[in-house]
Amino acid sequence: METFKNPILPGFYPDPSICRVGDDYYLVTSTFEYFPGVPIFHSKDLVHWNQLGHVLDRSSQLNLDETPCSCGIYAPTLRYHEGIFYMITTFVVTRTGERKNFYVTATDPEGPWSDPYWLQSAPGIDPSLFFDDDGKCYYTGNRVPAGGEQYPKQREIWLQELDLDKQELVGEKIVLWDGAVKQAIAPEGPHIYKVEGKYYLLIAEGGTSFTHSVTISRSKSIKGPYEPSMTNPILTHRHLGKGYPISNVGHGDIVQTQYGEWWMVCLGSRPYGGDFRNLGRETFLVPFTWEDGWPVINPGKGMIELEMPKPKLKERKWSLSPACDHFDKEKLSHIWNFVRTPRGDYWSLKERPGFLRLKLKPETIMEPSNASFIGRRQQHKNFVVRTLMEFTPLEEWESAGVILLQSSQYQLRLECRLQNNNKVVQLIRRSDGREETLQEHPLNVSKIFIKIEAVGQQYSFYYGEKSEEWNTFIENVDGSILSTDIAGGFVGTYIGMYASSNGQTSDHYVDFDWFEYVGDPYEQ
Template structure:
């Protein structure tokens, strides 16, 4: 097995759909979490000893009673969780958008179990985070409406704070506005959000994102001698942005913001933040907002992210920390990973859409495969379809699977999917057309883009399906003979799967799917393996193969 060179950090540290990162340190251990919106389980949590090698240790919201996202669009649900550690307890606060608002969960072991949600109805807004001050006091801060709910312009928001009783998990003061609009309201700044407070050398530093989570994204900083303000902005804000750089630069990193800071036990400061990797000058990117890491330099009493470079770098010299072990499965750089479904449960990185209410898949019938019920729910709906997926984490690569499936009617289709949202996905699968079994490529609206009839002999054999992606182009293959791929359709429009076209806040996921399109069914699809491979040019010298 070839392993990545570990003398440097490789960015993004969490590639693909891992947005809105938050980080905390507990002694010599670091923990990182990200948003999951309407995917289940919710909020993956990663551990590291060195900020370089990250290992997923759990999903914070991994029980149906913790996470009800039934009926929500894929880009609703869990927004911007934040993690904190204090006096032996871990805290995670987040917003369940469109279904409950803000809540907090706790754990003494970050790998879980985490508690059921404690709702915070007094916290009216999104992007909450906790700050533990000296002297035993704690605070919750968050993005909220404009003063008196009277915005002066579109995107006019505020950052507010309330004292928080962390022992009884409730607010104990009225909200105070810390930031109105942004660092300079005369310039009509939009979407001040994702706030965090840090206390350094007697000052309270308030850091937040500004400009919206797209090409104008940035990170700004203010400070005060009192936790409730007044906060004075840094005169050279923003402390992180890429919005001023040309769109045609090579290997661009864009939309940087929604940052968090952490200080190592050796005194270094680092920042995690989200960013995107568009593959053209029109800001098309399919794999969502990703988690990057960069060093922080303090200058004249202010923290600057990526101070030594104009552009965010794909690698930095590693922190001054002891090297930690590699993850059980690869997370960044180029890699290949095959899942053979031999474990008793799915690895932590697999996801599904919304909360499952029944056991519709099995890893033991038969052992060594993923057996999935063909159910009426569809990807275009807002329920929990028979879909198990992982993130697309590279601009260039492929995903493939081998499946046994005997469709009983033209309503049934099972196969592999590239999914961005309810109205933007491609399905490559086996179904019945004109009385014969076929391999068929469909869009979300069920428009058939390509179809190939299977011979009687082919129909009886396991079917392999592959999606190859290269920036804005997706190609679709099938075979019943190992390694002898047949092209069904090449260079299908991949911008259809981009955030720019589809909207929303998630990234493409790739996975196994089965549906009877609203009709009852007793059929099952059996997937024998799922193979993922990434081959981005920027990482060609750092490839990893794992099984």
């Protein structure tokens, strides 16, 4: 029996949403404060995915200025109807402040996608769209009950018709469900489907950590009343204990293949080195069947496994992206992201062909700003990163290097700077906003080779003045501060290139010749 390995999208790819168009499958995930927003993937077999680009790739679509860490774009839903793709999502302004819901459209999933249609009087988060047989479109999301919270994180799922011609919600708001468990925590991520004449409402509840789960209810009418399944939660791993390799599964979306099989995509995490999730929440795939009108996830087991039988679809692999980016293209690869919407002309692939140039900005990565940073996700527990950097600081406030970034308050920075008019390379650990220099070494060259090796939670740092002639800088640094379990929030670790003039004005820059990321292909 042929099998595939979970997760299908390793690293920080949470809140997956999927749709099928003929023989093609498309999937999107959350991006929070990172830009471009909402990566979109294409697959033919549900296992191998090729990134087409990003849905929100223009500043006119996504203004993340001063967006706090783990705010921004939450839980997109992707749907297709009569030749048009719809992506609807929430922009979370602050963790406790305003939520703004909007959707964009495209006739081609590669784009261009429209500018946002902002929806008024749409409280809560995690919007989804459902197109009924009569042509009507319905919006569903979660919200605080009209009478206010009676207990912490009390929410209810609500429904309203969406007039696509006017781009506005119309008619009355109808409360559908408040979760399967009495006093359910954070019912969210709702999706409606119609299967054999019945409406099914799939949601997440139990919070996004260890007790996360997927529950379901059904009704003869889209407006309810909805009957919960007696087998709820239909998917959770909270009963498996913290030793199971996949944790906090939830936030599912389902799809039926052209051959009749049913599959669910959902988020989950792979803790390692203890109960630490440096990789963030990842995208997993699991089959299910229907029994007595209800889904049965992975029959006989009821859980997601690291290796599972493949879908009965013709395998379609895509060309692998090169491990090393030589920055010799006209555009950045889709793997690269900025933190918040890029403002100013601070990076270039053209000023020095074959190099990525980052100009020093006053903004730093230690504040909710658009710092001079370009990074990619950590996707493996064990990996090696290497790069060649050219930088000669001219002032003591100038710095540049490589960063392992969890948030503005939790990070590891290997950077070059001046100290007492001498060039040094330093490893700085920032934890809960407090900084500590773990190691420092004098440096007398403008070109520096940098290598980071991670084996589980042990991160080791090396440098060299010549290719493959490595000097040990510091080994076995505890990387658990890069996990959401310590740092909080909802994102995974990023690895990237960084430069700053730390509050001062500077015309200086740093050049990166190439950047290589190699993950362990055999790990699970």
